[in-house]
Amino acid sequence: MADMPLRLLKRLARDWFLLGMLAAVILAALFPSFGASGGPLHADVVADVGIFAVFLLHGLGLPAAQLRAGVVQWRVHLVVQAFTFGVFPLLWWLSDLSLGHWLPPDLSLGLLYLCAVPSTISSSVAMTGLARGNVPAAIFNASLSSLLGIVLTPVIIAVFASATGQSLSMGEAVLKLATLLLLPLALGQLLRPLLGAWFARYRPYTNAFDRAVILLLVYASFCDSIASGLFTDYGWEVLAMAFVGAVVILAIVLASTTRVARALGFSKEDEITVVFCGSKKTLASGVPMARLLFGANPALGLIVLPLMFYHQAQLLVCSLLAERYAKRPMQPNT
Known part of the structure; x- marks a missing residue:
């Protein structure tokens, strides 16, 4: 345990994506007018094109055969989805009842949004594999979560957002998500028999494109927020909160998913799947969805900020947990 801070620092040094997000925020602070709505970048158009392309690639990468292999683990799926779309929003609601009056409404909305977005696919599956967990069930759950999130995320926000003084047009939100998320996902699945081999061959490059689009969206979001007075109106104490x-x-x-999996008598492999899939939140889908749901909100940068912090924290902590799980003794049937 003594070398944990050093290991965390090494991970941060290797994570160019984290450095890219920091750079995007700094560039937005220095040049907010370039990426703001109506600016020379035309961020609204570029963002829509980038979001469509990202989810088209996600559709190409969804492995239908492995998804079918994970379908039968229904108890695991039920627990994971219950945490993703039930426990998380309930946790926000309970905390908002006691602490909500201390928080700015936009930050409270950002914490709600963090609790409403689906699980992430790539890191959930990668962490489960590293920890020697139930990988087919992880693939199924993470993919199912992404699909359910297209409908459930705006529903959750619409139900709870009144507590933050905000509102969301459900019909418009679902239509946007269906057009720019569900449509390219379906198109990617249809094209998978033709382009699946190409996608597998160039996956490292497509992953880099995926992250580049996210960085662009982060930059554009913070340009709008900084131009509207994000730092001058709130100050650094809100960022700390x-x-x-x-x-x-x-x-x-993380503590709750572990306890529930053990209380239900899950195998260690299924426990790992519940812990990693049930605790993760997607930045890859979350930032584009936020752009679609809150695009006109001048505080968009503050709304996505909790999700950005959560993303980095989950990668660091869950990678350490995965290594610890992986060190357990091999069982004869594993």
């Missing part, structure tokens, strides 16, 4: 809130949520959910 966003970080603390994200870390506390992660700690509670």
Whole structure:
């Protein structure tokens, strides 16, 4: 345990995506007018094109055969989806009842959005594999979560957002998500027999494109927010609250998923799947969805900030957990 801070620092040094997000925020602070709505970048058009392309690639990468292999683990799926779309929003609601009056409404909305987005696919599956968990069930759950999130994320926000003083047009939100998320996902699945081999061969490059689009969306989001007075209106203490809130949520959910999996008598492999898939939140889908749901909101940068903090925290903490799980003795049937 003594070398954990050093290991975390090494991971941060290797994570160019984290450095890219920091650079995107700094560039937005220095040049907010370039990426703001109506600016020279034309971020609204570029963002829509990038989101469509990203989800088209996600559709190409969804392995239908492996998804079918994971379908039968229904108890695992039920627990994971219950945490993703039930426990997380309930946790936000309970915390908002006690602490909501201390938080700015936009930050409270950001924490709600963090709790409403689906699980992530790539890191959930990767962590489950590293920890020697139930990989087919992880693939199925993470993919199912992404599909359910297209409908359930705006529903959750519409139900709870009134507590933050915000509102969301359900019909318009679902239509946007269906057009720019569900449509390219379906198109990618249809094209998979033709382009699946190409996608597998160039996957490292497509993953880099995926992250580049996210960085562009982060930059554009913060350009709008900074131009509208994100730092001058709120100050650094609000950013600290966003970080603390994200870390506390992660700690509670990691402990809860572990306890529930053990209380239900799951195997260690299924426990790993529940812990990693049930606690993860997607930045890859979350930032594009936020752009579609809150695109006109001048505080969009603050709304996505808790999710950005949560993403980095979950990668660091879950990678350490995965290594610890992986060190357990091999069983004869594994």
